[in-house]
Amino acid sequence: DQQVKQNSPSLSVQEGRISILNCDYTNSMFDYFLWYKKYPAEGPTFLISISSIKDKNEDGRFTVFLNKSAKHLSLHIVPSQPGDSAVYFCAAKAGGFKTIFGAGTRLFVKA
Amino acid sequence: EAGVAQSPRYKIIEKRQSVAFWCNPISGHATLYWYQQILGQGPKLLIQFQNNGVVDDSQLPKDRFSAERLKGVDSTLKIQPAKLEDSAVYLCASSPGPGTEAFFGQGTRLTVV
Numbered sequence: 001d002q003q004v005k006q007n008s009p010s011l012s013v014q015e016g017r018i019s020i021l022n023c024d025y026t027n028s029m030f031d032y033f034l035w036y037k038k039y040p041a042e043g044p045t046f047l048i049s050i051s052s053i054k055d056k057n058e059d060g061r062f063t064v065f066l067n068k069s070a071k072h073l074s075l076h077i078v079p080s081q082p083g084d085s086a087v088y089f090c091a092a093k094a095g096g097f098k099t100i101f102g103a104g105t106r107l108f109v110k111a
Numbered sequence: 112e113a114g115v116a117q118s119p120r121y122k123i124i125e126k127r128q129s130v131a132f133w134c135n136p137i138s139g140h141a142t143l144y145w146y147q148q149i150l151g152q153g154p155k156l157l158i159q160f161q162n163n164g165v166v167d168d169s170q171l172p173k174d175r176f177s178a179e180r181l182k183g184v185d186s187t188l189k190i191q192p193a194k195l196e197d198s199a200v201y202l203c204a205s206s207p208g209p210g211t212e213a214f215f216g217q218g219t220r221l222t223v224v
Contacts, residue, residue, distance in 0.1 A: 004153070034212055043115070043202055043215030044154065089153050096209045098167050101153030
């Protein structure tokens with residue numbers, strides 16, 4: 001069961017422009033959402049999170065937006081840099097239960 | 112601060128053989144996770160420990176997979192016997208508690224031939 005879906009396997013963006021990565025979920029019990037970034041041959045690293053009581057969380061160039069009615073969240077990266085090229089995983093959890101990950105979106109930032 | 116340490120980094124075995132992976136979490140982290148990541152998919156939780164007790168092992172194929180976390184620190188994950196479909200990256204992660212974000216190790220890439 002794919003409770004967390006990242007429908008775009010890849011995304012290509014020009015350096016300096018905005019990158020928007022999307023994620024949809026089906027479980028209305030999810031109350032905490034996370035984005036992880038993964039470089040090749042490394043483990044995922046935590047990037048940013050948002051609680052279901054908020055609709056936006058910002059950290060430097062990274063902003064996560066949550067639309068609970070649409071069960072949709074997005075990660076905005078502005079401006080995009082070549083070093084942002086990586087696989088981005090959306091993840092969600094309900095209370096103390098396990099974290100469910102999406103399949104990931106590979107971001108290419110072209111110089 | 113030292114990160115999550117895993118070994119080995121790579122392992123190639125034949126089907127029906129056994130294999131073990133080791134994980135040393137970040138010091139002081141009570142929660143430890145083992146994830147399986149198959150190529151093209153996101154990490155899937157196999158087992159979660161809180162100190163040395165199992166919190167969730169609902170997706171662990173218990174007929175062939177086993178894990179332990181002795182003394183609430185290091186952990187080992189074992190597969191016996193391995194199948195071709197076990198080829199994946201096995202990620203260990205830890206967190207201060209179950210409600211916080213996890214810190215991942217580099218993973219062990221297992222190839223079963």
